[in-house]
Amino acid sequence: MVNVKKNPYEIDETVYKRFKQKDNMLFRRLWDKTLPTYNQMIDTNIENHIASKKDGYSRIDFALVAAGWTVYERFPYAFTWERKNLIDIGYGVNWMKSKYEIKNSKSFTKIIKKAAKFYGASLVGIADVNEKWIYKTGFKRPDETSEAEAKQEVREGKIADSIYNQPIDLPNGINKVIVMAIEMDEDAISTAPAQPAAAASAIIYSRMAFTISCLGEFIRNLGYRAIQCGNDTALSIPLAIDAGLGALGRNGLLLTPELGPRVRICKVFTDIPLDSDEPNEKFIRKVNHYCKNCLKCAEACETDAISKVKNHTFVPSTISNNPGVKKYYVDVEKCFEFWVENSSDCGNCIASCPFSRIRKNLTPDEFWSKI
Ligand code: SF4
Numbered sequence: 001m002v003n004v005k006k007n008p009y010e011i012d013e014t015v016y017k018r019f020k021q022k023d024n025m026l027f028r029r030l031w032d033k034t035l036p037t038y039n040q041m042i043d044t045n046i047e048n049h050i051a052s053k054k055d056g057y058s059r060i061d062f063a064l065v066a067a068g069w070t071v072y073e074r075f076p077y078a079f080t081w082e083r084k085n086l087i088d089i090g091y092g093v094n095w096m097k098s099k100y101e102i103k104n105s106k107s108f109t110k111i112i113k114k115a116a117k118f119y120g121a122s123l124v125g126i127a128d129v130n131e132k133w134i135y136k137t138g139f140k141r142p143d144e145t146s147e148a149e150a151k152q153e154v155r156e157g158k159i160a161d162s163i164y165n166q167p168i169d170l171p172n173g174i175n176k177v178i179v180m181a182i183e184m185d186e187d188a189i190s191t192a193p194a195q196p197a198a199a200a201s202a203i204i205y206s207r208m209a210f211t212i213s214c215l216g217e218f219i220r221n222l223g224y225r226a227i228q229c230g231n232d233t234a235l236s237i238p239l240a241i242d243a244g245l246g247a248l249g250r251n252g253l254l255l256t257p258e259l260g261p262r263v264r265i266c267k268v269f270t271d272i273p274l275d276s277d278e279p280n281e282k283f284i285r286k287v288n289h290y291c292k293n294c295l296k297c298a299e300a301c302e303t304d305a306i307s308k309v310k311n312h313t314f315v316p317s318t319i320s321n322n323p324g325v326k327k328y329y330v331d332v333e334k335c336f337e338f339w340v341e342n343s344s345d346c347g348n349c350i351a352s353c354p355f356s357r358i359r360k361n362l363t364p365d366e367f368w369s370k371i
């Protein structure tokens with residue numbers, strides 16, 4: 001692992017520890033019986049919402065959200081760490097076996113960034129791998145199993161819950177990470193917390209699966225290794241900050257200069273020679289200054305999950321926050337309570353952020369009417 005010399009964050013090294021993914025709320029609800037949301041899934045209130053006939057909560061809206069996840073859930077190969085079988089899809093395979101000679105890492109980095117954008121990334125940056133951000137333990141998909149299927153099997157007692165508590169160690173030589181942000185639909189996000197906003201998020205998870213799997217295969221076709229990841233394996237936000245994509249906002253999300261928090265992040269770890277980007281220090285300073293007084297996300301949050309304190313702090317809100325970094329902590333337990341009530345993720349803290357550059361807020365009805 002390469003140590004990143006320049007840290008755009010204040011870290012208390014005596015406290016900071018690599019994160020255990022089982023403490024993420026989407027896994028914690030499976031095992032933490034102290035939570036009011038223990039064993040509650042997003043679907044808890046869906047039928048009541050549909051019966052309520054509220055704008056943005058119809059069966060059509062929920063169908064749009066659930067279908068948006070299709071590629072993410074039905075194509076677990078997207079999150080593979082290696083290509084186990086070299087299948088000839090009609091282009092032969094022998095030419096893929098040797099390492100492509102990279103004479104100039106600077107110009108080759110441009111090629112990788114072009115490929116990432118060609119496959120669907122809106123923004124792309126490169127960082128050295130900082131071991132701090134790699135999960136200590138986490139969820140590893142069994143072959144051909146989606147995250148949803150694995151969680152269902154845990155709930156049914158068919159597989160052990162140790163599946164989401166496995167040691168995460170990147171193979172030797174994997175020293176770069178290509179971090180990509182993909183834009184979420186402006187109109188759909190503007191309807192938050194109604195279901196079109198959740199659909200905007202769902203479809204980007206599927207696009208992430210598409211983008212990382214194509215980029216990973218591109219790298220392997222050149223004879224190098226690629227570890228394709230969504231939210232798994234490592235904390236995406238600090239990797240994205242290291243890769244120069246943006247800054248951490250009060251809402252606990254990556255804010256990018258181009259699209260604010262209206263993005264989802266995915267990444268590919270690799271050993272292909274690349275030049276790393278630097279953190280965008282000017283933008284980080286701008287966001288730090290702006291978030292002190294803005295508070296729009298905290299005011300838009302229906303469950304008071306976002307801190308309103310003026311300055312960054314080392315004090316976490318729950319065990320799902322990873323302590324040791326000075327920042328605004330989000331009470332993700334409260335956030336997830338609202339997700340369960342809302343029958344989806346929410347998006348208010350994305351739609352309300354001025355950096356998201358949303359030109360006009362639409363009602364769900366207006367979203368569906370705009371072709
Ligand atoms: S997603 Fe919604 S509930 Fe969660 S922090 Fe953001 S605004 Fe609050």
Ligand code: SF4
Nearest residue numbers: 249291294295297353
């Ligand atoms: S809404 Fe305001 S306070 Fe919240 S993340 Fe965006 S800029 Fe920062």
